[in-house]
Amino acid sequence: MSDLSGRVALITGAGSGIGRASALRLSTDGAAVMCADIDEAAAKQTAATIAEHGGRAAAMRLDVTVEEQVKQSLDDTRSEFGDLHVIFNNAGVGGGGRGWQTTLDVNLTGVYFGLFYGAQMLAERGGGAIVNTASVAGLVALVGVGGPAAPLPPTALAAGVGAYVASKHGVIGLTKQFALNYAARGVRVNAVAPGYIYTPMTAAATSNPDAERYLAGLHPMGRLGQPEEIAAAVSFLASDDASFITGIVLPVDGGYTAR
Numbered sequence: 001m002s003d004l005s006g007r008v009a010l011i012t013g014a015g016s017g018i019g020r021a022s023a024l025r026l027s028t029d030g031a032a033v034m035c036a037d038i039d040e041a042a043a044k045q046t047a048a049t050i051a052e053h054g055g056r057a058a059a060m061r062l063d064v065t066v067e068e069q070v071k072q073s074l075d076d077t078r079s080e081f082g083d084l085h086v087i088f089n090n091a092g093v094g095g096g097g098r099g100w101q102t103t104l105d106v107n108l109t110g111v112y113f114g115l116f117y118g119a120q121m122l123a124e125r126g127g128g129a130i131v132n133t134a135s136v137a138g139l140v141a142l143v144g145v146g147g148p149a150a151p152l153p154p155t156a157l158a159a160g161v162g163a164y165v166a167s168k169h170g171v172i173g174l175t176k177q178f179a180l181n182y183a184a185r186g187v188r189v190n191a192v193a194p195g196y197i198y199t200p201m202t203a204a205a206t207s208n209p210d211a212e213r214y215l216a217g218l219h220p221m222g223r224l225g226q227p228e229e230i231a232a233a234v235s236f237l238a239s240d241d242a243s244f245i246t247g248i249v250l251p252v253d254g255g256y257t258a259r
Helices: 017-028 040-052 067-081 100-124 154-185 200-206 209-217 227-238
Strands: 008-012 032-037 057-061 086-089 128-133 187-194 249-252
Touching: 008 017, 008 067, 008 100, 017 032, 017 040, 017 086, 017 227, 032 040, 032 067, 040 057, 057 067, 067 100, 086 100, 086 227, 100 128, 100 154, 100 187, 128 154, 128 227, 154 187, 187 227, 200 209, 227 249
Parallel strands: 008 032, 008 086, 032 057, 086 128, 128 187, 187 249
Antiparallel strands: none
């Protein structure tokens, strides 16, 4: 277990899935957590769960596509807890039905705002750690959900999966660039690249037994991952256990990208 005692973390997309699991894990590991989500009620529920278990947490509504809101979220976190040490740029949308611009706005521009303003703030305060949520789709292309017998049509690829893959490749590029820019100023910047995880984002597919089996088969370990398995990696990268690690993308994917 990582030691985040005395640290303050801001987590975007903390209302569900990987963000919620990470908020709970970082709290368990000792951090005070600001739970941010475009669904304010969900963010408050995560914060309440942390408080019920004796942790320190607060919640806010945050649309990561709005630059001024991202800047304000950093200031509000400092005001609430007195400092800021860890930023987890996690908020994102899936590749189905969102369209090119919306997917890029949330998954890539939202991460960029968190990096641009967050890295500078952490540097001014002596350093810290930033973790971004990328994806196996940032390392390799995705095959069609449903398998070779039911490939995605070109229109779905252009509107959904293509945008998702492009956004996650972009997150990896930003991770490396900001890691180089801020390494000498004490700010470490890394990313996690989850495989298919049981979250609300994948619920439509995993509710279909055939699709779930197909997705599980894409992972050499033969199963999908749990949000808590991603959260453990996030906590590690945020902690001093990763003090000499920056600019990496850590696949947490059951072997998906090993092929």
